[in-house]
C-alpha cells in the first residue's frame with residue numbers, strides 16, 4: 471500500500487513544487503513506483519515534469535469535481551517509475567465549487583483508494599493557501615513534509631500552519647503525521663539563513679531533516695527545460711541535496 | 727482623492743509584500759500620504775512595517791466581515807506619512823465567509839470610500855491566490871502592479887492572471903488598469919533572469935517598468951528588524967531600486 475505524502479506550506483515560493491518534482495524523481499531513480507498529484511492550479515509540477523499544457527485534458531479538476539476514475543487521469547512522464555495526475559487552470563475554480571459538494575474534504579482521499587496498491591509513494595503538491603485543495607491533500611495524506619525557506623517571513627506563517635494541521639488531525643484525518651521540515655534555499659553567504667535555520671530547529675525540535683537544500687541556480691533553470699534538476703544537471707549541489715533527501719526519507723520508515 | 731493601487735500575483739514568493747512595504751515607504755519619504763491595506767492572512771506587510779502581532783485587534787478581517795468603519799482600523803506606523811490597516815490570521819477565514827455575504831466582492835471598495843480623501847495613495851498587498859480577498863482588492867483598485875520574479879515558473883501563471891483581470895474589468899471594475907509589471911529578484915549572474923526578462927517584455931509590450939529590483943540580501947534581512955529596507959540600509963541596491971521605482975511611478979500620472 472502506497473505511503474501518501476503531502477508537501478504543503480501556505481507561504482508562497484518556498485520550494486514546494488521544486489521539492490515534489492525532485493524528491494519524486496530521486497525516489498523513482500531508486501526504483502520506487504511514484505505517483506505525483508498536482509493540486510496547484512498553477513500546474514508548475516506538471517510543467518516541471520514535462521507535461522505540455524495542452525496535454526492535460528484528464529486532470530485533478532476532473533478527479534475532484536467530475537468524479538472520474540483516477541486511473542483515467544494518470545499519465546506517464548518520461549521519467550521511468552514516475553506517473554502524474556496533472557493540473558491546469560480549471561482547478562482554480564475547484565476551490566469554490568468544492569465548498570458546495572458532498573464529502574468536499576474527502577474527494578481526493580476517496581479517489582486515491584483506487585490506486586494505492588499500484589504505487590510505493592503518492593506525493594501531493596499543494597498551492598500556497600490553506601483552502602479546500604490543501605485540506606483535501608491533508609485529509610488524504612499519511613505524512614506531511616513542510617518546506618521552509620531560510621528567510622524571515624517563512625517563520626511568520628508556521629504557527630497558523632501548525633494550528634490547521636492540529637485541526638485536521640483532530641477532525642479530518644487522525645492518521646496525519648508531520649514527517650518533517652525541510653530547509654530550502656539555504657544560502658551560506660547570508661547570515662540570515664543561519665539565524666532562521668536555528669530558529670526553525672528550535673521551534674520544531676527533532677523534526678527538521680538533516681538534509682538542507684541549498685539555493686542553487688541550476689535548480690531554477692531546470693523547469694525551463696521541462697526537466698527535474700536531477701536530469702538537467704545531476705552533479706550540481708541541488709541534485710545532490712535532493713538525492714540525499716530521498717535517502718534520508720527512506721531511512722525513516724512510515725509509522726502510520 | 728487617493729489613487730488605489732493593488733499589488734497582485736497568484737504565484738507565491740514573487741516579492742508582492744516586499745514591493746508594498748518598500749514602495750509605500752519610498753512614497754511616504756517623498757511626502758505622499760500613504761495607507762497600506764494588508765489583505766494577506768500571513769500578515770507579512772504588517773510585520774515588515776513594524777506592527778506587533780499582538781497589536782492588530784482592529785484589522786482587515788473586521789473591515790470585510792465585521793463592518794466596522796475603516797477609520798477605526800487604521801494605525802500609524804513609525805514611518806511618517808505611512809498608515810496601515812493590518813492583517814492577522816483570522817483573515818484566512820474571510821475567504822470562505824465572504825462567499826456567503828451580500829456585496830461580497832465590494833466590501834473593501836465600499837470601506838475605502840470613507841478614507842479616500844485623507845490619502846494620496848492606498849496600496850493593497852494581496853495573498854498568493856485569486857480568491858475573494860484578491861478579487862476584493864481588484865474591485866477596489868484603480869491600478870494594478872504585477873510583480874514578476876525573473877524565474878521560469880513566474881511566466882506560467884501570467885495567462886491565468888490576465889484572464890482574471892479581464893473578467894474583473896468587464897464585470898466588476900471597468901476602471902481597473904494594469905499600471906505595469908515590475909521585474910523582481912533579478913540576478914545578473916543568472917542567465918535565466920535575462921531570458922525570462924526578455925520573455926516578459928515580449929508578452930507585456932510597453933507595460934514593463936524600466937526599474938528592475940535586483941536580488942539583494944539586505945532586502946530579505948530587513949523584515950527581521952521590522953523595518954523596510956529603505957530604513958534598514960538605504961544605500962543598498964534594493965533601496966535604490968525601490969526609490970527609483972517610486973520616482974518612475976510618480977512620473978506616470980494616474981489615467982483613471
Ligand SMILES: Nc1ncnc2c1ncn2[C@@H]1O[C@H](COP(=O)(O)OP(=O)(O)OP(=O)(O)O)[C@@H](O)[C@H]1O
Nearest residue numbers: 482483484485486487488598685686689690738877
Ligand atoms: N534550491 C533552490 N535554488 C534556487 N532556486 C530555487 C530553489 N528551489 C526553488 N527555486 C526557485 O524558486 C522559485 C519558487 O520555488 P517553487 O515554485 O518550487 O516554490 P512553491 O512553494 O512551489 O511556490 P508556490 O507557493 O507559488 O506554489 C521557483 O522559481 C524555483 O525555480
Ligand SMILES: Nc1ncnc2c1ncn2[C@@H]1O[C@H](COP(=O)(O)OP(=O)(O)OP(=O)(O)O)[C@@H](O)[C@H]1O
Nearest residue numbers: 482621738739740741742743744854941942945946
Ligand atoms: N529583491 C529581493 N532580494 C532578495 N530577497 C527578496 C527580494 N524581494 C523579496 N525577497 C525575499 O523573498 C521572499 C519572498 O518575498 P515576499 O514575501 O515579498 O513575496 P510575496 O509575493 O509577498 O510572497 P507570498 O506569495 O507568500 O505573499 C521573502 O523572504 C523576501 O524577504
Ligand SMILES: [Mg+2]
Nearest residue numbers: 486487510514
Ligand atoms: Mg508550487
Ligand SMILES: [Mg+2]
Nearest residue numbers: 742743766770
Ligand atoms: Mg506576501
